[in-house]
Amino acid sequence: MNKLFFIFCxxxxxxxxxxxxxxxxxxxxxxxxxxxxxxNNLDKKKLIQAxxxxxxxxxxxxxxxxxxxxxLYSTKISTIENLVFSYxxxxxxxxxxxxxxxxFNIKFDQKKIINFLAQNRxxxxxxxxxxxxxxxxxxxxxxxxxxxxxxxxxxxxxSSDKLENINDMLISYNLALENIEDLxxxxxxxxxxxxxxxxxxxxxxxxxxxxxxxIYSIEDKFRAYIKTSIANKEIDKSVNxxxxxxxxxxxxxxxxxxxxxxxxxxxxxxxxxxxxxPSFLDLFLDTKKINDYLKLRSIxxxxxxxxxxxxxxxxxxxxxxxxxxxGKLNKLRDKLLEKKINIKIVDNVWRITVN
Numbered sequence: 001m002n003k004l005f006f007i008f009c010x011x012x013x014x015x016x017x018x019x020x021x022x023x024x025x026x027x028x029x030x031x032x033x034x035x036x037x038x039x040n041n042l043d044k045k046k047l048i049q050a051x052x053x054x055x056x057x058x059x060x061x062x063x064x065x066x067x068x069x070x071x072l073y074s075t076k077i078s079t080i081e082n083l084v085f086s087y088x089x090x091x092x093x094x095x096x097x098x099x100x101x102x103x104f105n106i107k108f109d110q111k112k113i114i115n116f117l118a119q120n121r122x123x124x125x126x127x128x129x130x131x132x133x134x135x136x137x138x139x140x141x142x143x144x145x146x147x148x149x150x151x152x153x154x155x156x157x158x159s160s161d162k163l164e165n166i167n168d169m170l171i172s173y174n175l176a177l178e179n180i181e182d183l184x185x186x187x188x189x190x191x192x193x194x195x196x197x198x199x200x201x202x203x204x205x206x207x208x209x210x211x212x213x214x215i216y217s218i219e220d221k222f223r224a225y226i227k228t229s230i231a232n233k234e235i236d237k238s239v240n241x242x243x244x245x246x247x248x249x250x251x252x253x254x255x256x257x258x259x260x261x262x263x264x265x266x267x268x269x270x271x272x273x274x275x276x277x278p279s280f281l282d283l284f285l286d287t288k289k290i291n292d293y294l295k296l297r298s299i300x301x302x303x304x305x306x307x308x309x310x311x312x313x314x315x316x317x318x319x320x321x322x323x324x325x326x327g328k329l330n331k332l333r334d335k336l337l338e339k340k341i342n343i344k345i346v347d348n349v350w351r352i353t354v355n
Contacts, residue, residue: 029055032104047102049077055106056080063124065268083116085109110304118275125268127170133210135176135203140217144190147178151252152215170264176203198227224259235266273327278307284351285319293319295354299339305332
């Protein structure tokens with residue numbers, strides 16, 4: 001037997017070809033602060049459970065669509081405790097000698113979480129933090145405000161306690177810079193703003209992710225029209241906004257919160273993984289070095305899109321691996337490319353190499 005092939009086979013059989021717990025930051029929820037009044041019967045277990053509950057709520061808000069997340073808010077603490085992989089108390093302090101404050105870092109168990117969501121028939125979003133360029137346009141009483149006197153442009157980047165650990169963790173916003181060309185283009189089309197081509201907005205040139213929001217405040221009607229392109233996917237959405245009569249500031253502040261949540265839902269919606277319907281893909285790993293398969297195996301183990309994999313065929317020139325994965329094929333391809341795997345598809349046959 002070819003010496004190289006023998007060594008290669010030996011390496012393969014020394015390691016099981018199944019996925020293990022991956023170090024994925026999406027399952028980490030850090031800096032969870034809980035507090036309790038100091039007394040002789042202080043029960044630290046209750047504080048730990050409170051931290052688990054708070055971390056779980058943050059996790060589902062970040063990774064699930066709004067309605068799915070809400071359906072899990074009442075999950076029993078015993079169930080949540082079982083989903084925790086590890087936790088660490090990173091700070092313990094007292095306040096005015098009356099209150100005990102603990103700060104936690106909590107990590108959920110990837111496999112248990114996926115099984116839990118599958119049992120509840122809920123898909124989760126494999127999201128990463130992104131930067132998005134935003135241009136909010138206010139149309140008030142038929143007058144258009146883009147930069148000056150535009151509450152949304154001025155206040156969009158201000159923080160809100162209602163968004164803490166949810167939207168702000170996923171999307172960081174950059175406001176479009178003021179320029180005369182965009183001002184002229186918007187004003188020239190102000191009678192039909194819903195039909196404008198966002199690709200003609202200069203501020204979005206050479207920007208990967210961007211959103212135009214048209215906010216209409218006309219008499220007793222208040223709504224917004226979102227035109228967004230995120231990760232090369234264009235989505236348009238209309239949103240009705242709540243009016244607090246006699247309080248314009250609160251009306252606009254609440255509108256910003258609502259619109260941020262809607263953009264968040266759009267981003268998550270484009271990255272949903274249906275864990276109830278896995279798919280299969282055959283990959284041919286072209287062998288260049290003796291440890292190529294071990295490198296590939298390590299990459300597979302780091303991707304929670306991949307549920308399982310196993311070797312179907314092995315020669316000295318290539319290894320055929322069948323992969324069981326969740327979600328969309330394009331998402332899997334993008335993840336592999338991020339890991340520096342070279343992919344060549346010919347007649348629907350995937351041939352890959354590792355660097």
